Amino acid sequence: GENVEQHPSTLSVQEGDSAVIKCTYSDSASNYFPWYKQELGKRPQLIIDIRSNVGEKKDQRIAVTLNKTAKHFSLHITETQPEDSAVYFCAASRGNQGGKLIFGQGTELSVKP
Amino acid sequence: DAGITQSPRYKITETGRQVTLMCHQTWSHSYMFWYRQDLGHGLRLIYYSAAADITDKGEVPDGYVVSRSKTENFPLTLESATRSQTSVYFCASMAGGLREQFFGPGTRLTVL
Numbered sequence: 001g002e003n004v005e006q007h008p009s010t011l012s013v014q015e016g017d018s019a020v021i022k023c024t025y026s027d028s029a030s031n032y033f034p035w036y037k038q039e040l041g042k043r044p045q046l047i048i049d050i051r052s053n054v055g056e057k058k059d060q061r062i063a064v065t066l067n068k069t070a071k072h073f074s075l076h077i078t079e080t081q082p083e084d085s086a087v088y089f090c091a092a093s094r095g096n097q098g099g100k101l102i103f104g105q106g107t108e109l110s111v112k113p
Numbered sequence: 114d115a116g117i118t119q120s121p122r123y124k125i126t127e128t129g130r131q132v133t134l135m136c137h138q139t140w141s142h143s144y145m146f147w148y149r150q151d152l153g154h155g156l157r158l159i160y161y162s163a164a165a166d167i168t169d170k171g172e173v174p175d176g177y178v179v180s181r182s183k184t185e186n187f188p189l190t191l192e193s194a195t196r197s198q199t200s201v202y203f204c205a206s207m208a209g210g211l212r213e214q215f216f217g218p219g220t221r222l223t224v225l
Binding site for chain 1: 218
């Protein structure tokens with residue numbers, strides 16, 4: 001089955017710096033890659049997603065890149081702010097598996113003012 | 114986010130007892146999911162359902178039972194709770210296809 005590895009497990013940056021979180025997946029048939037943000041004590045919420053027919057997607061300060069050949073995808077956050085502090089999860093899914101998501105282990109991002 | 118709710122929000126039980134966690138969504142989403150979240154493991158899929166009366170196992174189904182007689186409800190039952198099932202449980206729903214999953218607020222379960 002699918003396996004998703006996420007690195008690093010913790011990341012500390014200064015406010016205004018960029019943050020990059022990387023994930024690799026094992027199933028070459030996976031075609032949907034969402035990223036979820038979970039603030040302390042809250043539920044996970046989708047922040048951005050990318051499908052396998054696209055190499056990059058941006059939404060304001062957040063971008064995701066996908067390399068299908070290498071089977072890895074990354075989350076890029078620019079101009080980080082203290083409110084970006086949270087745990088970020090990547091996930092992978094195949095379209096023929098009913099939305100079944102396999103999540104990475106999570107990255108705890110801390111943005112220091 | 115009021116569209117998907119979970120109850121109870123907190124539960125303490127003892128080893129061997131049966132526990133049922135409830136999940137209700139008001140969007141008429143076809144797909145529903147149960148995850149458990151443990152430190153160091155992220156979110157792991159327990160069971161999912163593509164429609165009423167259709168359920169399938171996820172990554173960690175052992176010790177859990179689900180049913181889905183109505184589209185809006187997806188209860189998760191621990192038939193004989195064990196300490197290893199102490200966790201935070203999240204329910205989620207999705208309209209269909211490869212789309213955003215909306216998570217409930219979670220249930221923190223402690224098995225003594």
